[in-house]
Amino acid sequence: MPNHVQEKLVVKIELLACKLLKDASLKRESWMLRTIFSFGLVIVSFSLAANSAFAETPVEVLAAIKVEASATPGFQGFSAAHGESFYRNKQKHDLGCSSCHTDNPAAEGKHAETGKLIKPFAPAANQERFTDMRKVKKWFRRNCNDVLDRECTAQEKGDLLAYLLTVNK
Ligand code: HEC
Numbered sequence: 001m002p003n004h005v006q007e008k009l010v011v012k013i014e015l016l017a018c019k020l021l022k023d024a025s026l027k028r029e030s031w032m033l034r035t036i037f038s039f040g041l042v043i044v045s046f047s048l049a050a051n052s053a054f055a056e057t058p059v060e061v062l063a064a065i066k067v068e069a070s071a072t073p074g075f076q077g078f079s080a081a082h083g084e085s086f087y088r089n090k091q092k093h094d095l096g097c098s099s100c101h102t103d104n105p106a107a108e109g110k111h112a113e114t115g116k117l118i119k120p121f122a123p124a125a126n127q128e129r130f131t132d133m134r135k136v137k138k139w140f141r142r143n144c145n146d147v148l149d150r151e152c153t154a155q156e157k158g159d160l161l162a163y164l165l166t167v168n169k
Pocket of ligand 1: 095096097098099101112118119129131132135136139140144146147148152160
């Protein structure tokens, strides 16, 4: 759901809630009803907000990483060239990102250990890539730990995504 639609929906639900709450208080019915209703409202708003994490574009994901990187002193922007060498270099355990996502990020990848197929890594070749912040975070954490024995820095993540965005089909 696009963000502005969600926002409208939340506002509508809130208006409806106010009306219902008013009615309820007019009747001096029960504080319990109101409490339960308010809780329900909070939960609905939260799940809608959480849902917005799914509707990103790779450029928006890059912008979010940039906000994170900008907090680092000396940050001077992302470099696709650094991203490419980061992607290709073998790090610890003789593993690099390209070990599974292959030398050509636009091609289908193959898991270095299990042999399982991995859909292409570059957004140009796979429109699902970098469109879900939660998935992006989860796999950055997991794969960076496998390859570097630590999490990637915001600079590394941004450089990598900047590089992937330059890759054509
Ligand atoms: C051992 C194999 C392996 C290695 C090495 C690996 N990955 Fe992955 N990666 C995967 C698998 C499996 C997935 C999840 C399946 C999928 O999304 O197709 C994935 C998915 C991702 C995603 C999710 C992207 C999205 O939005 O769909 C990111 C980000 C990612 N990897 C980053 C990296 C980075 C950065 C490195 C190098 C530091 C790396 N990976 C190295 C196997 C690997």
